[in-house]
Amino acid sequence: MNYINKRFFVEKTSVNKIAKKFGTPVYVYSLKKIEQNINNFKKSFKSINPLICFSVKSNCNINILRIIKNQGLGADVVSMGELMIALKAGINPKKIVFSGVGKTIEELDFAINKRILLINAESENEIIEIEKIAKRKKTLVNIGLRLNPDTNAQTLSKISTGKKEDKFGVSQKIFKRIIKNFKNSKYLKIKCLSVHIGSQITSNRPYEKMLRVIKNTIRNNNYNFEYVDLGGGMGIKYNLNQKKLDLNSYSSQIKSFLKKTNLKVIFEPGRFIIGDAGILLSKIIYIKQTKQKNFIILDAAMNDLIRPALYDAKHRISPSEKKNSFINKLHEFVGPICETSDKFLLTKKYQKIEQGDILIIHDVGAYGMVLSSNYNLRPKPAEVLIRGSKNIIIKKRQRINDIV
Numbered sequence: 159m160n161y162i163n164k165r166f167f168v169e170k171t172s173v174n175k176i177a178k179k180f181g182t183p184v185y186v187y188s189l190k191k192i193e194q195n196i197n198n199f200k201k202s203f204k205s206i207n208p209l210i211c212f213s214v215k216s217n218c219n220i221n222i223l224r225i226i227k228n229q230g231l232g233a234d235v236v237s238m239g240e241l242m243i244a245l246k247a248g249i250n251p252k253k254i255v256f257s258g259v260g261k262t263i264e265e266l267d268f269a270i271n272k273r274i275l276l277i278n279a280e281s282e283n284e285i286i287e288i289e290k291i292a293k294r295k296k297t298l299v300n301i302g303l304r305l306n307p308d309t310n311a312q313t314l315s316k317i318s319t320g321k322k323e324d325k326f327g328v329s330q331k332i333f334k335r336i337i338k339n340f341k342n343s344k345y346l347k348i349k350c351l352s353v354h355i356g357s358q359i360t361s362n363r364p365y366e367k368m369l370r371v372i373k374n375t376i377r378n379n380n381y382n383f384e385y386v387d388l389g390g391g392m393g394i395k396y397n398l399n400q401k402k403l404d405l406n407s408y409s410s411q412i413k414s415f416l417k418k419t420n421l422k423v424i425f426e427p428g429r430f431i432i433g434d435a436g437i438l439l440s441k442i443i444y445i446k447q448t449k450q451k452n453f454i455i456l457d458a459a460m461n462d463l464i465r466p467a468l469y470d471a472k473h474r475i476s477p478s479e480k481k482n483s484f485i486n487k488l489h490e491f492v493g494p495i496c497e498t499s500d501k502f503l504l505t506k507k508y509q510k511i512e513q514g515d516i517l518i519i520h521d522v523g524a525y526g527m528v529l530s531s532n533y534n535l536r537p538k539p540a541e542v543l544i545r546g547s548k549n550i551i552i553k554k555r556q557r558i559n560d561i562v
């Protein structure tokens with residue numbers, strides 16, 4: 159995805175052409191970029207040979223999941239809906255793990271019937287419930303136990319999950335009690351220690367600490383796990399000054415952690431695989447000039463992309479056609495929704511733009527479309543996949559008549 163002669167292209171198709179053909183707002187993904195991200199991920203961890211379970215909650219489009227499945231990945235799911243769509247995309251149940259603090263009996267029952275690799279349990283009461291179901295079905299269920307390592311992921315507080323005040327996993331003390339009470343269960347086999355400390359992590363330090371806590375916990379319990387599920391959270395570059403997580407260093411950290419063990423590693427990346435492979439195209443409806451700033455009013459809003467409003471996330475916004483003249487005035491890019499928080503970005507200056515121009519909101523492949531809603535009774539946007547000069551619609555725009 160880049161400018162060619164000042165026009166922005168996704169693979170061999172210009173975004174202006176995509177906007178014209180499919181309308182706006184529209185999510186656009188590059189197949190090549192998804193495949194590149196997966197290959198980079200695999201290459202970085204080659205010596206560990208992990209099972210990579212794509213986090214379906216970051217993007218649950220079935221056509222995206224099919225691409226991911228074709229690359230040999232499994233899935234990390236957090237609801238019955240996600241489990242169903244992962245199976246429908248053809249992902250092998252033996253490559254699926256199921257996480258989440260509040261799995262219902264119905265969801266557990268379904269997952270057990272599908273014989274997935276692991277149910278990652280997050281509380282003692284959940285384990286009790288799983289054992290009851292397994293007993294009723296006279297079967298043996300494979301379990302991961304999620305540890306809360308009490309590690310600060312040094313990320314946005316709303317996407318941190320590994321501190322003791324967060325609802326996820328169990329403390330080391332309870333972890334030990336569960337192992338003791340259930341290690342001889344006829345119906346449960348605790349095969350995996352799992353963690354996930356948060357999202358958009360760009361430093362290796364939190365992972366270093368996390369690995370230390372896991373090591374201690376394993377030593378403390380004197381118990382043989384087959385797997386260690388290290389979760390996801392690998393961060394990407396949302397702006398040009400930020401850096402991605404250094405996967406090679408993370409890989410070395412894990413390699414030294416694994417020494418003298420036979421543990422198999424599971425990862426659950428979402429954002430790292432799909433985040434920068436997707437953009438959102440939007441048209442400028444109006445430009446409203448005030449003394450302090452120019453409001454650039456877009457046809458995309460917080461119902462299409464909620465990360466800026468929800469997490470204060472910043473996504474770069476660029477023009478579909480580059481120009482050389484700039485306007486030295488504050489520009490605020492906003493949506494049409496009746497909420498002050500319906501805004502995307504504030505910049506000090508911007509190139510000359512006009513009503514009707516197409517803009518690109520970057521790095522929205524993860525936690526973009528999945529978090530969209532019908533707020534203000536606006537239809538959800540379309541999704542398009544680009545493959546060279548081919549463009550395929552992978553989710554139709556919701557029709558306004560269907561939601562009215």
Ligand SMILES: *Cc1c(COP(=O)(O)O)cnc(C)c1O
Nearest residue numbers: 213257357390391426427428429
């Ligand atoms: C959200 C989530 C992930 C994926 O996180 P990313 O930051 O997108 O890699 C992985 N595992 C669990 C349990 C999650 O909740």
